[in-house]
Amino acid sequence: MKTLKYIFIIALFLLAGNTYAQDTVRKTTRAERQEMKAAEVRQLLESKKFVFQAQYANPLGGGVTTLNGRLFNLSPNGNGHIYLNYNYDFKIRPDSVISYLPYYGRATFDAAYNSPNDNGVMFTSTKFGYSAKAGKKGNTVITITPRDAKYNQKFILEVTDSGTATLQAIITNRNTISYDGYITEK
Template sequence: MKTIKLIFSLFIVLATFKGVLAQTKAEKKAAKQAAVTKMIDAQHYTFVAQYANPLGGGHRYLNSDYDLKVRKDSLIAYLPYFGRAYFDAGYGDSNDSGIKFTSTKFTYKATPKKKGGWDIVINPSDAKYITQINMYVSADGYTNAQFTITNKSAISFDGYLKDKAK
């Protein structure tokens, strides 16, 4: 009889703990989604690239700090490039084939998606060769950023958003 009571008590404790754990997990997810919403609304975040996806194929893990900083008054890109260049990139050093620019003249449009997340379209007018950046942001902050470049094949990056990075 004591064994049955002990097993029953243990079952009750485990069921209660599982409920508390699930609630905590749901609360963490809601807090993260609220933080992402705040970043998008404030137009103040950094996209951290983890993978590069060149147009010709291949999924490359990035082991350095590559990012795109989005602010109301500026865009600052420091990203690698893998793919085909159609003519001289003109980015300065011929060995530097990355996507590196600072823009202060751009349009920015964030459209909420029906099932959560956003479609963001950025059109810099003062970034040489970069015509458009399309970002698809999930409610949790996971992001795919596609770059349309006039002198190179397109490339996209997978990563996540983080708040107010240096």
């Protein structure tokens, strides 16, 4: 009976040690995966050839817009966080910037609703300024200033090491809007 008790105690210690060893291996691989993802994101940003995929739109004023004198709430729960279910993106290339993003919010001048000129934040620019710098908490902040896109003044893209990003669009004739999403290679 004593030998059975000793075998049980030894097996218990071996099992506990094995579980601890597996836990440390899993933590190191998670850290390695995070570092690999951060290196991949840095490489994408340095190549200046990536795509920001927008998942949510965050209009200034909480997603409330006026149409024909009536207020409409565009977000389902009233917080201004609008889910985008189409392939809205902002493509950055070394020689061009291509924006295909929706707009929710107020226009201040020269933008009639439902007109051929009212097409969201959609343009192609070949003359633009591009500057990247380190931001808070290790994020990278990229500022893009298109010179040949009417009313589109500045775009500020803040990218984390994991690839999630926020794009803020500053437009002359409309309220500011931001988009949440991630960057990818395309």
